[in-house]
Amino acid sequence: MKISTLYKDKEKTVLSFEVFPPKKTSGIETVYKTLDALVDLHPAYISVTYGAGGTEANNTGVIASYIKKELGIEPLAHLTCVNNDKLTVERELEEFKSNGIENILALRGDIVPDIEPKKDFLHASDLCSYIKARGDFELAGACYPEVHIEAKSMVEDIRNLKTKVECGAEHLISQLFFDNGAFHNFMDMVRCAGINVPVAAGIMPVTNTSQIQRMVSMCGASLPAKFSKIMQKYENNPEALRDAGIAYAVEQIVDLIANGVEGIHLYTMNNPYVAKRITDAVGSLL
Ligand code: FAD
Numbered sequence: 001m002k003i004s005t006l007y008k009d010k011e012k013t014v015l016s017f018e019v020f021p022p023k024k025t026s027g028i029e030t031v032y033k034t035l036d037a038l039v040d041l042h043p044a045y046i047s048v049t050y051g052a053g054g055t056e057a058n059n060t061g062v063i064a065s066y067i068k069k070e071l072g073i074e075p076l077a078h079l080t081c082v083n084n085d086k087l088t089v090e091r092e093l094e095e096f097k098s099n100g101i102e103n104i105l106a107l108r109g110d111i112v113p114d115i116e117p118k119k120d121f122l123h124a125s126d127l128c129s130y131i132k133a134r135g136d137f138e139l140a141g142a143c144y145p146e147v148h149i150e151a152k153s154m155v156e157d158i159r160n161l162k163t164k165v166e167c168g169a170e171h172l173i174s175q176l177f178f179d180n181g182a183f184h185n186f187m188d189m190v191r192c193a194g195i196n197v198p199v200a201a202g203i204m205p206v207t208n209t210s211q212i213q214r215m216v217s218m219c220g221a222s223l224p225a226k227f228s229k230i231m232q233k234y235e236n237n238p239e240a241l242r243d244a245g246i247a248y249a250v251e252q253i254v255d256l257i258a259n260g261v262e263g264i265h266l267y268t269m270n271n272p273y274v275a276k277r278i279t280d281a282v283g284s285l286l
Contacts, residue, residue: 037272047076065099080109081121128167141169145186200263205249
């Protein structure tokens with residue numbers, strides 16, 4: 001099933017999840033256990049991230065195949081190109097195809113300090129064009145409500161986003177954000193620029209303080225005063241921090257749905273408990 005078809009019913013909000021492959025030190029079964037719990041929450045689709053180091057660093061195809069074949073849910077396999085050349089991309093596409101994977105989130109990927117980027121694909125849009133010419137995959141792309149950290153301006157970033165859509169991205173998933181105002185402004189600009197594909201808002205329930213610092217330094221998400229105050233108040237009380245993080249994410253989702261968001265993509269951090277609390281809270285609103 002092509003994921004864009006899930007967006008046909010304009011009255012509904014599409015709820016999807018993201019999981020990541022386990023680190024090399026823990027077995028692949030750990031993510032299967034997570035997925036077996038997530039399936040009961042009935043997400044519309046589940047995406048699987050792709051390790052920043054390239055093909056050797058992950059099991060994206062294997063996990064996506066498990067989601068499709070064992071759980072009967074549509075997977076969205078992430079694929080990055082910064083550390084892949086045409087040959088390795090070709091191999092990944094073959095593996096995806098043989099596992100019946102139809103949906104790919106085409107990404108450039110983060111530049112990893114110790115790895116020299118490959119030169120075959122400079123931007124995600126190059127990967128989109130390459131994949132489109134090769135197989136019957138449906139493509140998604142990433143977008144940035146608070147501007148991608150390397151972009152000089154929002155205008156430039158949105159111009160590049162439009163190129164990505166023209167190269168084949170049929171729906172978009174946003175970077176995480178904590179300030180809904182930023183997402184609403186971004187959506188106004190995206191539509192003004194003539195980008196009309198569905199956009200899912202990426203929501204990360206923050207459940208520990210080290211997670212916030214890592215995320216903010218990686219993606220530059222701004223922290224509204226309200227959010228920072230909650231995190232400071234409960235930084236030494238893990239249970240309260242987790243509950244406050246869940247409550248904050250729920251409040252974000254309620255506002256987004258009230259404002260007509262097309263999709264919510266929940267960064268589950270492989271934590272089915274948190275995903276369940278959020279899904280239970282917003283299930284009747286979707
Ligand atoms: P691009 O779309 O190529 O954009 C990168 C930068 O280049 C931007 O500043 C953009 O404005 C600029 N640009 C784009 N096109 C052009 C052009 N034609 N000409 C000039 N400039 C251009 N990383 C992983 O390693 N693995 C994952 O699984 C993963 N999953 C992600 C999922 C989501 C939903 C998001 C939002 C991010 C994810 N990332 C992942 C992180 C992502 O790889 C980084 O944010 C990366 O820095 C940019 O990737 P991109 O696909 O958005 O790149």
